[in-house]
Amino acid sequence: DIQxxxxxxxxxxxxxxxxxxxxxxxxxxxxxxNWYQQKPGKAPKLLIYDASNLETGVPSxxxxxxxxxxxxxxxxxxxxxxxxxxxxxxYVFFGQGTRLEIK
Amino acid sequence: EVQLVxxxxxxxxxxxxxxxxxxASGFTFSSYWMHWVRQAPGKGLVWVSRINxxxxxxxxxxxxxxxxTISRDNAxxxxxxxxxxxRAEDTAVYYCARDVRQWLATYFDYWGQGTLxxxxx
Numbered sequence: 001d002i003q004x005x006x007x008x009x010x011x012x013x014x015x016x017x018x019x020x021x022x023x024x025x026x027x028x029x030x031x032x033x034n035w036y037q038q039k040p041g042k043a044p045k046l047l048i049y050d051a052s053n054l055e056t057g058v059p060s061x062x063x064x065x066x067x068x069x070x071x072x073x074x075x076x077x078x079x080x081x082x083x084x085x086x087x088x089x090x091y092v093f094f095g096q097g098t099r100l101e102i103k
Numbered sequence: 104e105v106q107l108v109x110x111x112x113x114x115x116x117x118x119x120x121x122x123x124x125x126x127a128s129g130f131t132f133s134s135y136w137m138h139w140v141r142q143a144p145g146k147g148l149v150w151v152s153r154i155n156x157x158x159x160x161x162x163x164x165x166x167x168x169x170x171x172t173i174s175r176d177n178a179x180x181x182x183x184x185x186x187x188x189x190r191a192e193d194t195a196v197y198y199c200a201r202d203v204r205q206w207l208a209t210y211f212d213y214w215g216q217g218t219l220x221x222x223x224x
Contacts, residue, residue, distance in 0.1 A: 029207070034210040034211075036211075038148075042216075043198055044198070044211075044214055050208075050210075087147065087148055091206070091207050092150035092153065092164075093150070094150065095147075097147045
């Protein structure tokens with residue numbers, strides 16, 4: 001099985017801040033890495049697929065990069081509506097999540 | 104509009120059974136692989152099971168293998184998860200999700216709203 005390790009597990013930032021979350025795979029997964037946003041009480045929502053492709057309708061302040069084993073998810077300017085937990089995923093393996101809060 | 108609507112959750116005693124359903128609409132259901140993903144209270148997302156487009160191939164997480172059965176009825180546009188021998192640790196919100204590409208390169212582009220399963224005496 002592939003292990004997906006996200007960091008940090010929680011993060012507090014101010015509106016307008018640049019926020020970065022990392023995800024490390026236990027083996028080379030090429031660019032097969034996806035990012036989801038989950039707000040409390042809601043289903044996960046796909047934000048980015050194939051490491052860097054923005055899903056249709058997702059604001060451009062969200063971005064992703066990386067390949068191989070190391071990946072990064074970035075919010076360029078944090079907005080209040082971005083408060084959520086973010087998960088990386090490769091196939092059926094999910095990272096443990098990063099809870100993002102407003103400072 | 105693509106919609107996935109789960110139902111069938113509820114309170115069940117340890118050792119009991121429950122069948123979840125996921126009604127699909129707005130797309131050609133028979134063309135897509137489908138998954139069940141669960142989330143225990145306050146915890147992260149955990150993959151449970153997957154079925155291919157015609158139902159001929161299935162896969163399960165080790166934690167549910169032998170107890171859960173995934174199936175589908177393409178004529179009814181519905182995905183199922185039969186859960187037997189339920190344990191307290193199966194308590195979670197269960198989501199169905201649509202698989203875009205299959206295998207390693209896939210991602211889940213649509214998710215249902217989830218249905219809560221509580222296993223408790």
